[in-house]
Amino acid sequence: MDKQNxxxxxNLSKQTGVHIKSLRYYEQLGILRPAHTxxxxxxxxxxxxxxxxxxxxxxxxxxxxxxKEFTSFLTEDQQRIHYKKLISHGTMLAHQKxxxxxxxxxxxxxxxxxxxxMEGLRRHEGQTVHAxxxxxxxxxxxxxxQHSTDYNVLIxxxxxxxxxxxxxxxxxxxxxxxxxxxxxxxSSGTERFLYVExxxxxxxxxxxxxxxxxxxxxxxxSIRKESDIGKAPLVFPELFAQEYDKIIMxxxxxxxxxxxxxxxFELRCSxxxxxx
Numbered sequence: 001m002d003k004q005n006x007x008x009x010x011n012l013s014k015q016t017g018v019h020i021k022s023l024r025y026y027e028q029l030g031i032l033r034p035a036h037t038x039x040x041x042x043x044x045x046x047x048x049x050x051x052x053x054x055x056x057x058x059x060x061x062x063x064x065x066x067x068k069e070f071t072s073f074l075t076e077d078q079q080r081i082h083y084k085k086l087i088s089h090g091t092m093l094a095h096q097k098x099x100x101x102x103x104x105x106x107x108x109x110x111x112x113x114x115x116x117x118m119e120g121l122r123r124h125e126g127q128t129v130h131a132x133x134x135x136x137x138x139x140x141x142x143x144x145x146q147h148s149t150d151y152n153v154l155i156x157x158x159x160x161x162x163x164x165x166x167x168x169x170x171x172x173x174x175x176x177x178x179x180x181x182x183x184x185x186x187s188s189g190t191e192r193f194l195y196v197e198x199x200x201x202x203x204x205x206x207x208x209x210x211x212x213x214x215x216x217x218x219x220x221x222s223i224r225k226e227s228d229i230g231k232a233p234l235v236f237p238e239l240f241a242q243e244y245d246k247i248i249m250x251x252x253x254x255x256x257x258x259x260x261x262x263x264x265f266e267l268r269c270s271x272x273x274x275x276x
Contacts, residue, residue, distance in 0.1 A: 006036060006045035016054045026057060031070040033078065049079070056081045063090035064097070103174065110177035111254075118266070119255045127222045127236075129271070135197055135214040136206060138162055139182060142194035146181060146227035146252060146265065151194065155179060158196050161210075172202040180251030180265075181229040182212075187243070192229065195249075214247060219268035223253065227265050236269040244272045 013020045026032035027044070032053060034044035053074070060070050065086070073086040117130070140158055144150050159175070167173040176197030183192045193212075200206040206213065222235050229250040233240040240246070247270040252263055 006047060007050075009034075009044045009046070012046045012051070012054070016051055016058075018054055018058065023054070026054075026067070029067055029070070031057060031067060031074065052081065053078060056083070056086065059086065059090070064093055065090055099171070103171075107175065107177065114177045115254055115256060118253045127220050129218055130221050130268075131218045132216065132268075134216045135176070135178075136200040137182060137193075137195035137212050137214060138198050138208075138210050139193040139195045139212050140210070141192070142181070143192045145229075146250070147263070154194055155196065158194070162196065162198060165208075167202070167205045167208070172200070173205040173208075174199040174201070178251055180249060181227070182214075182250075183229050183232065183248040185232075185240075185246040185248060187245075217247065218271045219247075219249070220271060222267045224250075224265045224267050225262070229267065232267060232269055235267055239269050239271070242272055246270050 007015070009020055009023055012018075013023060023032065027034065032046075032050065035047045035050065036045040037043070038045070056073065057067065057070060060067060060073075063086075069089075073082045073089075074080070075082075138158060138161075140154060142151070142154060162168055162173065162175060165173055176199055178197040180195060181192070182195040183190060195212070198205075198211065200208075200211055205211065220236060220239060224231075224235070227250060229248055232248045247268075249266075249268040251266050251268075253266055
């Protein structure tokens with residue numbers, strides 16, 4: 001082969017601005033094969049027509065298209081690039097990235113509001129009343145405390161289950177900003193759960209067996225130095241002296257300065273419905 005019309009890998013690197021190691025990596029992936037490899041020296045040679053291929057690979061990198069997918073935009077002989085398909089795929093990924101960023105911003109705003117409320121709660125001594133909006137919670141039976149081995153394992157598994165759920169993939173079920181312990185005190189008995197707040201935007205998500213709806217209600221709230229939702233009757237004796245179905249919640253206080261050694265918890269008890 002006449003090497004006068006070929007480019008060494010060094011020359012290709014200079015003309016494209018792509019490092020030699022990257023060009024070799026492209027070869028390993030099978031997306032940039034040398035036009036000729038000298039059997040005696042092992043030197044790689046490329047044609048000028050392969051420069052646009054390198055440019056297309058760089059476009060994929062810029063658009064965060066996995067390089068292993070590049071062969072779907074290139075003919076087998078590497079002589080034609082399907083730019084329409086590449087741009088269409090890149091556009092789809094860019095829109096997905098925008099949705100992901102919006103999702104993160106939405107969750108961060110919820111965390112900020114939660115922290116603002118928690119810091120306001122910490123400034124008050126004694127018990128305070130807060131009106132909390134309707135919530136949807138992903139739940140699992142649990143009768144223990146927070147900051148325990150069982151709690152950590154179970155809540156990690158719950159996060160994984162939510163993230164893997166098909167409705168989460170379709171953006172119909174999203175993580176909320178709160179997690180903790182949940183207890184229902186009814187005349188028929190008491191049920192206790194671990195919960196993770198979720199945003200169930202569609203009916204299918206709200207009907208999942210793991211998802212429980214908590215109606216908007218006013219709660220009497222108390223700051224505690226330890227996790228023990230079972231002590232709610234002792235913390236709120238006047239409310240437990242009244243006959244009505246109660247919702248008890250316990251969540252960690254995440255303020256701007258979080259004490260990892262001595263965390264604090266917010267214990268809540270729903271107030272009697274109006275008219276009771």
